Amino acid sequence: MKNEAEMALHVAAHLKKTSAREIRVGGCKFDVVAYDKKRRLFEIAECKLGSKPTVIGHAFGQAAAYCGTLSAHGVEFLDAYMKEVKLKFTRMMEATNQGKEFRVAFYVALEQKACLQVELIRSIKRLIPKIGIIRVKDDGRCRRFFRISGKKDLDLCKAEPVTVKAATGQTGEINTARTYPHSR
Secondary structure, three states, X not given: OOOHHHHHHHHHHHHOOEEEEEEEXXXXXXXXXXXXXXXXXXXXXXXXXXXXXXXXXXXXXXXXXXXXXXXXXXXXXXXXXXXXXOOOHHHHHXXXXXXXXXXXXXXXXXXXXXXXXXXXXXXXXXXXXXXXEEEEOOOOOEEOOEEEOOEEEOHHHOOOOEEEXXXXXXXXXXXXXXXXXXXX
């Protein structure tokens, strides 16, 4: 793959849903946004080329920032997405539980070489467990699993959807931080 724009094309094709690229909301640019009508779920993917630990960490950090952005700009997100994909009003009402809230799954799309760093990715996933992974092979094919010791590991790539309140943009389930008692 030559660049992240090409990667985003492959990821959008993989999602096979009503997808759009480069949706701008609240100072962020979401690389790929798709809607899965069967699961009534928006999927947002941040695409990153590169395999350095800082590149992988940056991708997860951006996806986490997108969670926060949606909590403040939920309606702006829906407007931008609807404008881009020409979604029908009835489908949007279905997607947003009659305008009240919507579900979103966040992903990082990483190139094959980056996905070889399984222990680094496991460590990041322990800190940010809700963000899933889309593995983009060199030929552009996308997978939502890692093959480890000859077996598919689906759990490592799984995203946990969050719920965003549409009217206010507040989130009901976005809480990736963990609280630990302070020690002296």
